[in-house]
Amino acid sequence: RKPVTVPSLRAMKTEGRRIVMLTAYDASFAHQLEMAGVDVALVGDSLGMVVQGHASTLPVTLDQMVYHTAAVSRGLRATLLVADLPFMSDRDTAHALEAGARLVGEGNAAMVKIEGGAPHVLEAINALSVRAIPVCAHLGLTPQSVHKFGGFRIQGREEAAAARVLDEARAVEAAGAELLVLEGMPVALAERITAAVSIPTIGIGAGPHCDGQVLVLHDLLGVTPGKRPKFSKDFLQGRDSVSAAISAFVDEVRSGAFPAPEHCFN
Numbered sequence: 001r002k003p004v005t006v007p008s009l010r011a012m013k014t015e016g017r018r019i020v021m022l023t024a025y026d027a028s029f030a031h032q033l034e035m036a037g038v039d040v041a042l043v044g045d046s047l048g049m050v051v052q053g054h055a056s057t058l059p060v061t062l063d064q065m066v067y068h069t070a071a072v073s074r075g076l077r078a079t080l081l082v083a084d085l086p087f088m089s090d091r092d093t094a095h096a097l098e099a100g101a102r103l104v105g106e107g108n109a110a111m112v113k114i115e116g117g118a119p120h121v122l123e124a125i126n127a128l129s130v131r132a133i134p135v136c137a138h139l140g141l142t143p144q145s146v147h148k149f150g151g152f153r154i155q156g157r158e159e160a161a162a163a164r165v166l167d168e169a170r171a172v173e174a175a176g177a178e179l180l181v182l183e184g185m186p187v188a189l190a191e192r193i194t195a196a197v198s199i200p201t202i203g204i205g206a207g208p209h210c211d212g213q214v215l216v217l218h219d220l221l222g223v224t225p226g227k228r229p230k231f232s233k234d235f236l237q238g239r240d241s242v243s244a245a246i247s248a249f250v251d252e253v254r255s256g257a258f259p260a261p262e263h264c265f266n
């Protein structure tokens, strides 16, 4: 398998080959992603919830992100490694650059992900990308904004809100983002955004029309405590190994079988 690169992700969008992204937090599971042919491994700050047991992603520190990113990188070979910028590392551009430098330099990430489309985020995206740190943007239900949203709520349901998210998508692309995660939004909005930008979109709870899909590993394996989120699917159900579950996710994303209507918001 040829290494997945930032330019090869864009080629996948152009050629209509769906991109498979999955989270990982340690080297052993990263190796499982690698073996299953997952295109992109994301060290998500979701680790604050599924690994640390917090109620949100907000307590995760940059040191913790660097630690997990470095561990995941040791389990990968051809899979592209993306790491989240944790809460408030975008407080100003200097902090965003420092965080990006550590996730790439110490963590061995090839790309960093940042939430939102506010002016200071656009400035950080530009500052990182001109310094050759590729950026994945993240719009819609951005979990670091949980208190502002008043919970983990679907975004962009009303036309005015949808138009704002569409504007943000164009803005993050113009600022230099090279990948775009769309989370928790109506199917039709994610479809419009995917058509409007030339960078690949990766959906989670955003319907089947994105250029790729991402899930949280613990949701895919059915081990996240509490109620399973509507947009996720337990791929271990009816299968006898972690590798079979991850391979099934890879197959269903590539074929378009996942997400099905029951995983989507309208």
Ligand code: KIV
Pocket (backbone or CB within 6 Å): 023, 042, 043, 044, 045, 046, 047, 084, 181, 183, 204, 214, 215, 216
């Ligand atoms: O932290 C995370 O796992 C994420 C994905 C859900 C996109 O940001």
Ligand code: NA
Pocket (backbone or CB within 6 Å): 044, 045, 046, 057, 084, 143
């Ligand atoms: Na995240």
